[in-house]
Amino acid sequence: MTPKNTGHLWLLHEALDQWFDANARDLPWREPDCSPWGILVSEVMLQQTPVVRVLPVWRDWMERWPTPADLAGHPSGDAVRHWGRLGYPRRALRLHAAAVAIRDQHKGAVPDNYAELLGLPGVGSYTAAAVAAFAFGRRETVVDTNIRRVHARLISGQALPAPALTAAEMRLAEALLPEDRGLSVRWNASAMELGAMVCTARNPKCVDCPVRAGCAWLAAGEPPPSYTPKGQAWHGTDRQVRGAVMAVLREAAGPVPREMFEQAPADLGFAPSGVGVPLAALHRLNSAPEQLERALDGLLKDGLAEMHDGGLRLPA
DNA sequence: GACACGTGGAT
DNA sequence: TATCCAAGTGT
Structure with a gap:
């Protein structure tokens, strides 16, 4: 300067x-007594997600898993399930992985500097700087x-x-x-x-x-943008199908047979257990078989789902 | 650097 | 109804 x-x-x-x-605003993660863990969780939840939707989920997580070790002691599928409908559920997976790393490599304490924060899963340049600044008072x-x-x-x-x-x-x-x-x-x-x-x-x-x-x-007289933002496509995309599948897995008590994703429950001769609504929503998409397969394979590859007894479930 | 990745409220 | 867009990250 x-x-x-x-x-x-x-x-x-x-x-x-x-x-x-x-x-x-009086946001809970701005309270003086909010832990670095609480601030880290808030920053990840707030990625691409409005404050009003984060608030109830953040409170639930803080009550459920007050420390990184608490979350690390549970299956990653629990993190994904209690992520609810926040969106981008891979964030829940990475937050869980970050909790494990904090427990195993940082003695259970959230790192207090940019470089080590950046090494955590799901923590990029923005989140590392934000946590260093807001949780530890660093100049970032x-x-x-x-x-x-x-x-x-x-x-x-x-x-x-x-x-x-x-x-x-x-x-x-x-x-x-x-x-x-x-x-x-x-x-x-x-x-x-x-x-x-x-x-x-x-x-x-x-x-x-x-x-x-x-x-x-x-x-300058409020000149208009020099470019027009390109919107994100949604209808008919793999993302939409993945989201519908995840909604089913979150509600399922046990593994969901692959056939259930491929054809309507009525055609299978038995009713799904508690997954009727999200399953119906998935079938309403009427996606092509290859798109459904691509979505399921993608979720398995990403670790958001796993096979068990011939069905799909959240990682247990 | 371009793309994929969820979700739902606001306009 | 269609589009925008919200405390980004990983590949």
Whole structure:
């Protein structure tokens, strides 16, 4: 940081810090007594998933598995089952693997630094930096989709950040990070909160923004995005089929025979045990046999399901 | 670097 | 109804 714009930056830091004081949501993983494990679990659950859907599942997990060793002592299938409908169930699998690694390689304690956190399954550059910062007060360059959008508008004058994180964005984030440890943690948290609550992707609430006076995007007259985001396909995809299969496995008390996935229960001559609704939903997709096979094989390969007594079940 | 990977609320 | 998009990671 050059001395020339240090003063400018200070105003930015100060304005956002005060806004955060007055407007931050009371989230349980922000409580002072929340453990590093609780923060790690929250960060993984929050990947690509809104806060409101994470809250009840996070509370259930914290009550069920208060420490990494508690989770590590159970089958990975339990983690997947109690992941519920959060989505991307491989995250549950990796969180379980992380718990095992923490128990076996870190004496049961969540690592307190970026490098070791990055070595845990399911923990990438964002999550490693976030846990180091929010659980251990480290000065880290935290860059998530909220912070990227805030930087894009406030500093770069663009409606949206690039489709993928660029080196230039990382350099900018590093340049904006306060030198002071404590201030850096608050800067990360407040920029993220601003992006989530005010500087949103659609319909940003600029009238409520504490730093609108310094916003390059507003000053430029709110130019539209330079590209159109490509939406994620869903209907008819393998992902949809995998999701429907997982819904069946989560509800099943025991292994589900492969035939049950391939044809309607009525044609089998017996009723499924408690999996009627999700099984009916799967069959309603009416997916091609090869697509169903691809989905089942994929789930087995990913470790989200295993074969037992000729049927599929969550890993036990 | 492009893609695959779940889910459901909001617009 | 169709599309967007939410505290990303791994291959």
